[in-house]
Amino acid sequence: MIQDNIHIAIARLMEGESLNDFCDWFVQAQMTDAQAMNAMPPVAASDVARSLRHVARQLWGQLPYPPLRWRARGLPKSDRNAPCHCGSGLKFKQCCAEFEHMPFPLEPESLQMLALEYADPQWLTGDKLKEVPAVALGHAAMAWNDAGEQDRTLRILSPWFADLKSLNERHEMAFDAFVDALQQHGQELERRDLIDRMAQHPNKALATAARTRLVSILANQGEMDKAWQLFQETSRFNPNDPQLWHLELSLLMTQGRQEEARLRAPLLAARARKVGMDDLAEVLVGMAEEGMGFLRDAAFDEVDDPFEESLIDLANAVPEPLDVQTLHSLYTVKRSPQGEGDARVNVAWVEPVKKMADLNRRWQRTFAVVKPEMTWFNGDVDNLIEALPEAQEFLQKHPQAWFSAEVLDDVLMTAYALCDDESPAPVLDAAQRLADHAVAVLQSLAGDAQLHWTVQAHRPLLRCLAIAVELAQMQIDEESALQYLTLGLALNPNDNHGWRTTLATLYMERGDYQHALNLMASYPQDMPPAEHRRALALFNLDRKPEAEVVLREAHQAHPLYFKALLPKVMDAPPSTDERGYLLGSEEAAWHFRIESRHLWVSTGALAWAQGLQLPDPKPAQAS
Known part of the structure; x- marks a missing residue:
């Protein structure tokens, strides 16, 4: 009240x-x-x-x-x-x-945050800004960022960071919020300049905060030697700063040195407990034992949203194990061979029997959901979000609805709408249970046959698989993402969702360049920057002459992609169309940079490619 x-x-x-x-x-x-x-x-x-x-x-x-x-x-x-x-x-x-x-x-x-929220703007500008409690404004700026108000953070805090001399440890949270806002705005040049300047600040807390940021930036760019060098320097500069303990484990795990991380974690956790930071000690051990996903679970585990609680209740009602006999009694599955010779494959057509079709209509009359267009999965599920308890009652009354492609599609779109990277772990886990059930239904019906997206009736279950991929990525669950992506391409090789790009990049992240190359070979004449990726895979398989030929041809056709890899720091180009970006455009090249520059740097491919002295012809017209 x-x-x-x-x-x-x-x-x-x-x-x-x-x-x-x-x-x-x-x-x-x-x-x-x-x-x-x-x-x-x-x-x-x-x-x-x-x-x-x-x-x-x-x-x-x-x-x-x-x-x-x-x-x-x-x-x-x-x-x-x-x-x-x-x-x-x-x-x-x-x-x-x-x-x-x-x-x-x-x-x-x-x-303090409420006062800052409702204060007249005159109190947050000019000399008046110096009177604002720095810690409180830092907390407020973090909240503004979370609410998508990065413009507000940048507008209010900019005067503080124009001249760093008057800042001290009380400004650390404001610094973090300001740097995050710059990143979310794609202002990488200004962000990097500020971090570089702050790294030299006489205040040890501020300098350490900036240097740990730089370590993470270098690691994300694939420059691990430089990252470790700066980490060691920072450890000597401020040896007792707790954020260094977490950072050390992150660096080890980024390099795939899990065993070293497991050995170091208890020692670092002991240091944390010694200074009374028991929660941090638990996080350090959990990170090393369970991976980076544990960090998200530890940070986001409280559920206080009634819609999220309803989603968890629904997921807890998922029937286990899958009743295969009942499932197959509700569908007609026809399989027929297509193609010739080695290219001959089985293709399935799945249709609900009358009983299931009637149940689908009853569901659709009760819960109005507008399906998305094409391969998108953000349908209009507002009504179902508010009616999740009623949906659970429907499923209790009609348990066979748990096998309905239409019902599972609507439920998974609803789960996806309630989730993001910072959702509480129980919410993401609930969405994952629903996704696992839907994927199990899909796999059981398809068997070893392909199931094509071009068939309208197949789209609900294939959309469930697409959402399962997204949920796995939200949870930093690389193994599940790999499994789902592989399944998606096996079921629908035409790849309407563009999964081959994500899977090829994931293979290369794991150092499996041969699998990446084999996958790309299955899609000849693919859209750019596929050939740039192929050149990277060939280079890392020590097939440099072939890599050079492929890269030169790709660069001749679309020079902006390689050009975007060259700068150490690069601002995001302005978005020209909210629906997407043009192939070969500056925006497309920037996304390619974000996706793979660290691989080009860490493997030496970028240095090798720069040595080729590729010409810089007039950019081909974006297509």
Whole structure:
């Protein structure tokens, strides 16, 4: 109830409303809402109103106030023998003194963020910005970034980072938020320049924060020798900084040195426990034992969204094991050979029997979902998100619906809509259970035959597989992603989803260049930059003459791709079309850079290619 009015309350306080006027409004607003929900007798209403006035007074007195240099206004001292401030006519000690020990519902950090959220812009500009508590503004900027308001972070914090001399350790979180906002805006040149300058800052905390960023940047670019060198220098510079312990394990795991990471983790965890950081110790051991996905699980494990809770409940109801006999009784599966000789394959056609078709129609009448176009998987599932408990009841009443391609498609699109990279681990795990079930249904029906996307009836289950791929990538689950991608290409070799590109890159990430080359050979005359990828694979298979021929031809046709690999730092080009980008364009080349530059650098392929002195012809027209 209080939360419903808190934002209005903060706005009124930021405008300087007096204590009595604010308390009168707050009590009236809250009581109106309370009485509408549950009418109260006069005595009870009086007690509730008195407690609300106490909350209002605490909020007025504790909220940071910009004209006071962001300090709280405080409250006038209450004389215990004076008339109570609530107007009851009783002495304070006989009336509202009973609320003095009632805990205030908001932490100081939350109050600071609320004050920053609703402060007039004049208090966050010019010399006034120097008065803002740096830690509070850092927290607020992190929240703005999470809400997609990077513009706000950059606009407000820019003056701080134009001149670094006045900054200290209290500005570290603001620095992190500002750097993240620059990255999310694709402003890599400015981001790298700021990090380089901050790495030389006289304040040890700020310099260390910047240097650890640089270590990660170098590692992500494939420059592991330089990353380790800077890591060692930073360890000597600030040996007891806890972020270095996590960074060391990350570097080892990036290089595939899992065994070394497992040996180092207990030692680093012991150092963390020694300084009272037991949670960090648990994270370090978990990282080494379970991989980088553990880091996400440890950071995001609390579920407080009712829609997410409903998704978890639904996933917990998935029937196990898969009832293959019932499944196959609900579909007609026809298989026929196609092609000749070695190219001869079995192709399946899957159609629901009348019983399943009737069940599908009943589901669709109950839960309106608009299917996406083409290979997209972001359909209109708003109604189903709100009706997940009813969907679970439907599945309990009609258990055969768990085998419906249409139902599973709608449920998986809903799960995908509720998930992102920072979703709580239980939510992603629930979505993954639903995806695993849908993929099991798909595999059982298809058997060893292909199942083509061109057949409209196959799209719901193939879309479930596409969502399973996305969920695996969200969870940093490389093995599952590899499994799903391989299955997708086996079922639908025409690859309407473009999975071959993702799979080839994943093979190369794992150092399996032969598998990557074999996969690319299955798609001759593929779209650019396929030939650039093929040149990279050939180079790493020590077939440099072939790699040179392939790269020269690819560069002649589409020079922007190789050109984008050359700079150490590069801003993202402006997006020209929200629907996608043109092949061969600067934007396409930038995405290729993000995808694979670290591989070109770490394997020496970029240095080799630069030695070829490739000509720089006029860029071919984007197609």
